[in-house]
Amino acid sequence: MSLSLSTLAAGLALLALTAYTVLAGADFGGGVWDFFARGPRANAQRRAISDAMGPVWESNHVWLIFLLVILFTAFPIAFSALSEAFFIPFHLLLLGIILRGAAFVFRAHGSEEVGPQRVWARAFGSASVITPVLLGMCLGAVSAGEIKVAAGGTVQVNYFTAWLTPLSWACGALALALFAYLAAVYLTLETEGDLREDFRRRTLVSGGVVVAISVLLIPLLVWQAPRLAENLLSLRALPVLALGVVFALLSLWAVLNRRFAVARVTAVAEVVMLLWGWALAQWPYLIYPDLTIDASAAPDATLGFLLATAPVGALLLIPSLWLLFTVFKGHNPEAADLNGKA
Amino acid sequence: MENLIAARLQMAISLGFHMVFAALGIGMPLLMLVAEGLGLRTKKAVYLDLAHKWAKATGILFAIGAVSGTALSFELGLLWPPFMKLAGPLIGPAFALEGYAFFIEAIFLGLYLYGWKRLKPTAHWLCGIPVAVSGAMSGVLVMSANSWMQDPTGFDLVNGQATNIDPVKALINPSWAVLAVHLTLASYMATAFMVAGVYAWGLLKGRRDTYHKVGLALAMILGTITAVAQPISGDAAARLVAQTQPVKLAAMESQFKTEKGAPLRIGGIPDINNETVPFSLEIPYGLSFLATHDPNAEIQGLDAVPRTDWPVVGLVHISFQVMVGSGLAILLFALIYWFVRWRKREHGKWILRALVLSGVLGVAALEAGWIVTEVGRQPWIIYNVMRTADAVTPAPGVWYTFAGFIGLYIVLAVTLVWLLLRLATGRPVDDEDQKTSASGGKEVGGVAVA
Ligand code: HDD
Ligand code: HEM
Ligand code: HEM
Numbered sequence: 001m002s003l004s005l006s007t008l009a010a011g012l013a014l015l016a017l018t019a020y021t022v023l024a025g026a027d028f029g030g031g032v033w034d035f036f037a038r039g040p041r042a043n044a045q046r047r048a049i050s051d052a053m054g055p056v057w058e059s060n061h062v063w064l065i066f067l068l069v070i071l072f073t074a075f076p077i078a079f080s081a082l083s084e085a086f087f088i089p090f091h092l093l094l095l096g097i098i099l100r101g102a103a104f105v106f107r108a109h110g111s112e113e114v115g116p117q118r119v120w121a122r123a124f125g126s127a128s129v130i131t132p133v134l135l136g137m138c139l140g141a142v143s144a145g146e147i148k149v150a151a152g153g154t155v156q157v158n159y160f161t162a163w164l165t166p167l168s169w170a171c172g173a174l175a176l177a178l179f180a181y182l183a184a185v186y187l188t189l190e191t192e193g194d195l196r197e198d199f200r201r202r203t204l205v206s207g208g209v210v211v212a213i214s215v216l217l218i219p220l221l222v223w224q225a226p227r228l229a230e231n232l233l234s235l236r237a238l239p240v241l242a243l244g245v246v247f248a249l250l251s252l253w254a255v256l257n258r259r260f261a262v263a264r265v266t267a268v269a270e271v272v273m274l275l276w277g278w279a280l281a282q283w284p285y286l287i288y289p290d291l292t293i294d295a296s297a298a299p300d301a302t303l304g305f306l307l308a309t310a311p312v313g314a315l316l317l318i319p320s321l322w323l324l325f326t327v328f329k330g331h332n333p334e335a336a337d338l339n340g341k342a
Numbered sequence: 343m344e345n346l347i348a349a350r351l352q353m354a355i356s357l358g359f360h361m362v363f364a365a366l367g368i369g370m371p372l373l374m375l376v377a378e379g380l381g382l383r384t385k386k387a388v389y390l391d392l393a394h395k396w397a398k399a400t401g402i403l404f405a406i407g408a409v410s411g412t413a414l415s416f417e418l419g420l421l422w423p424p425f426m427k428l429a430g431p432l433i434g435p436a437f438a439l440e441g442y443a444f445f446i447e448a449i450f451l452g453l454y455l456y457g458w459k460r461l462k463p464t465a466h467w468l469c470g471i472p473v474a475v476s477g478a479m480s481g482v483l484v485m486s487a488n489s490w491m492q493d494p495t496g497f498d499l500v501n502g503q504a505t506n507i508d509p510v511k512a513l514i515n516p517s518w519a520v521l522a523v524h525l526t527l528a529s530y531m532a533t534a535f536m537v538a539g540v541y542a543w544g545l546l547k548g549r550r551d552t553y554h555k556v557g558l559a560l561a562m563i564l565g566t567i568t569a570v571a572q573p574i575s576g577d578a579a580a581r582l583v584a585q586t587q588p589v590k591l592a593a594m595e596s597q598f599k600t601e602k603g604a605p606l607r608i609g610g611i612p613d614i615n616n617e618t619v620p621f622s623l624e625i626p627y628g629l630s631f632l633a634t635h636d637p638n639a640e641i642q643g644l645d646a647v648p649r650t651d652w653p654v655v656g657l658v659h660i661s662f663q664v665m666v667g668s669g670l671a672i673l674l675f676a677l678i679y680w681f682v683r684w685r686k687r688e689h690g691k692w693i694l695r696a697l698v699l700s701g702v703l704g705v706a707a708l709e710a711g712w713i714v715t716e717v718g719r720q721p722w723i724i725y726n727v728m729r730t731a732d733a734v735t736p737a738p739g740v741w742y743t744f745a746g747f748i749g750l751y752i753v754l755a756v757t758l759v760w761l762l763l764r765l766a767t768g769r770p771v772d773d774e775d776q777k778t779s780a781s782g783g784k785e786v787g788g789v790a791v792a
Contacts, residue, residue: 054456055452055456055457058408058451059452061408062445062448065444066441066444066445069415069441072437073430073438074434076426076427076428076431079419079427080430083420084736087739090420091743094413094416097409097412098413101406101409101412102405102406102757104405105401106758116760159737298431301431301509302431302435305435306435309435313439313445316442316446317445317446320449320450323449324452324453328456
């Protein structure tokens with residue numbers, strides 16, 4: 001594969017998608033555990049989740065915007081086709097994103113909660129559950145060939161069913177389970193004592209669910225997306241996926257043995273490998289079977305601009321992100337404090 | 343046709359909603375920086391109290407700005423796929439640069455809001471600088487995309503396709519600078535008077551403490567500077583419109599006939615059937631003079647284009663009057679405020695009421711200005727290049743999504759107002775507040791403490 005500008009731009013988009021999944025995915029996962037907060041420490045769990053998300057969720061969210069911007073700048077034909085075909089699920093996705101973000105700042109905790117804040121507290125959890133499912137469903141539908149784009153650019157799609165296939169549902173469930181898993185793993189590092197045990201248990205449960213859904217996905221892929229299935233098992237993608245499976249098992253092992261720092265690194269690696277394996281299998285298509293990366297790309301002048309400014313942006317971003325994460329995520333002196341409050 | 347109206351309405355309410363938060367996202371960080379900076383220098387608690395309070399409000403407002411902005415990024419494609427297919431490679435670069443500004447803004451806002459205790463005071467203050475700078479940059483960059491729609495450059499149109507694309511030329515389009523200045527001033531101005539309005543309200547309700555007076559004064563400094571500059575910048579914007587979009591100018595001024603020495607019409611309700619403007623005040627030669635600085639210059643009227651190519655003249659004309667009228671009224675009130683302070687240093691009831699009104703007028707001017715710009719461009723989505731009717735999505739059900747968005751935004755707005763009122767109930771930072779900031783200012787959402 002020659003490294004054309006469009007391939008590089010697609011790589012940039014994949015990078016944004018990866019960052020969004022690993023970072024913002026965990027914020028959604030946090031919301032999932034807020035939704036499922038149970039037991040005597042339910043409130044403490046919720047507070048730990050919101051403390052972990054607070055300083056970072058908005059910058060994590062920007063990865064999605066960045067992904068969208070890359071798509072419409074570098075792949076305007078694909079962006080238009082996707083927006084048209086996913087008119088319904090994208091609107092629902094937006095609803096989820098808006099409600100989740102608004103609820104996060106509107107609600108309060110425990111006794112401080114008054115009036116409408118109670119409703120918003122529920123909305124936070126529910127929106128966090130629904131949004132990842134929709135993200136996964138859209139990704140599934142793109143790979144399975146549900147969207148056809150005729151030569152003139154006319155989109156042929158069933159607006160109502162394209163994203164509602166069994167395969168899409170399974171992809172949605174996988175996204176949900178993966179996000180929840182990531183969040184639980186991260187949270188074991190941001191809590192202590194009983195609270196940490198709560199999240200450890202949640203890690204094991206969601207990790208198990210991830211494995212189960214992945215197994216279920218194999219026949220579905222073969223049935224509904226034969227080309228993707230074939231490519232996933234080809235030499236192109238298989239080594240990466242295999243590495244992903246190894247990391248998945250490693251991270252589960254690490255959680256079982258309370259090696260939480262190891263678990264975090266391996267869980268991230270697992271998700272990255274899964275995404276990249278999918279991308280390699282999907283290559284050279286953006287929207288299978290009609291739009292390849294090359295055919296939907298913007299003129300070179302625009303791609304050049306995007307790629308030339310990216311290093312400058314990275315130069316600004318990397319130190320800033322480093323600062324943000326060391327200040328709030330490095331060593332967490334308040335973890336003890338949190339458990340005290342419980 | 344079905345979709346077109348619904349899509350235009352959905353876009354308009356989404357943009358109108360976002361704009362309020364965008365303006366606050368540009369203005370509030372600057373006010374916080376000034377207040378905290380003064381607090382660090384003078385060691386007076388009142389400044390830090392203000393900075394804390396403003397930071398809390400900003401935390402909530404920014405989140406709503408971010409989610410409503412996300413909606414817009416999707417909606418560009420959801421509602422206008424053919425537009426994005428053509429415009430993506432041309433306006434995308436502005437949005438890409440804006441993306442970096444968003445990152446910087448969100449990262450340093452996280453540090454600022456949650457770092458009161460974790461960072462040393464000076465480091466904390468320094469974290470506010472990138473927030474303020476990148477907030478302003480976001481607005482400036484998104485304006486490039488919009489001014490390109492008004493005055494498209496950087497490509498050749500061949501068979502409806504853009505070829506020969508020059509993204510840098512599109513980014514630095516000739517209308518950008520003038521409009522970016524006007525928008526940035528407008529954002530600071532609207533924010534400053536919203537804040538001034540809140541403190542004027544508090545003073546009216548009898549909370550005549552230093553906290554309210556200082557809060558009002560800080561907002562008024564920023565507000566007055568921008569209110570003085572805005573008419574100058576607006577004049578430049580108007581001359582730009584005269585040059586680039588004569589039909590829009592004719593609609594703004596209800597200039598039905600092409601004529602030399604055109605009068606300026608103030609107020610009135612345009613009657614497009616009789617091509618008159620009843621109830622308006624006419625200043626002879628006014629329009630020719632303002633638009634070109636030559637009282638006898640010829641001004642192109644709406645008659646130069648077929649009626650099907652007219653924007654909604656009444657809406658554009660009235661919105662323009664609202665913007666200019668609000669701007670001038672605010673300027674007057676601001677000057678009276680400083681005059682009163684200079685003479686006897688105590689705020690009278692009437693001036694406080696006028697300042698509360700200014701808070702509303704600032705937002706009204708902001709929204710009205712956008713109606714002038716966007717409705718005045720119709721029927722074009724890209725001026726003289728693509729018609730709005732040709733750009734709308736074929737997907738079914740835009741009326742449903744439009745209704746859904748209205749409902750959603752009403753719920754958000756009501757909750758937000760309720761929360762901010764609780765936050766602004768006057769008391770500066772009380773004990774509870776100290777406690778939350780002692781835990782690292784964690785309680786952005788938990789404003790129940792106010
Ligand atoms: C606080 C808000 C505010 C205030 C007081 C004013 N404006 Fe404004 N105006 C805006 C906020 C605004 C805006 C909402 O920000 C717009 C929309 C697009 C833009 O660039 O700025 C705008 C657009 C806009 C346009 C249209 C530009 C275009 O369509 O390309 C003109 C001609 C003016 N303004 C002129 C004025 C004049 C002569 C003012 C005299 C007082 C004035 N504005 C005050
Ligand atoms: C946030 C401030 C803004 C406000 C309040 C605003 C307002 C509006 C309004 C009222 C309309 C409907 C016009 C009509 O159909 O009659 C509209 C349309 C539109 N605006 Fe803006 N606008 C804003 C900024 C922008 C910016 C920065 C862009 C740049 C991408 C933009 C892109 C569009 C598009 C694509 C449409 C739909 C097509 C059309 O009606 O021409 N707007 N806007
Ligand atoms: C001229 C009108 C606009 C101005 C001045 C403006 C400015 C801003 C500012 C200052 C922010 C920071 C967040 C905040 O303060 O709440 C913001 C957020 C955002 N805006 Fe706008 N914006 C405008 C129109 C648009 C349009 C047309 C789009 C999309 C097409 C858009 C997309 C976004 C997005 C995605 C965010 C969220 C960024 C984040 O997550 O941090 N904005 N905008």
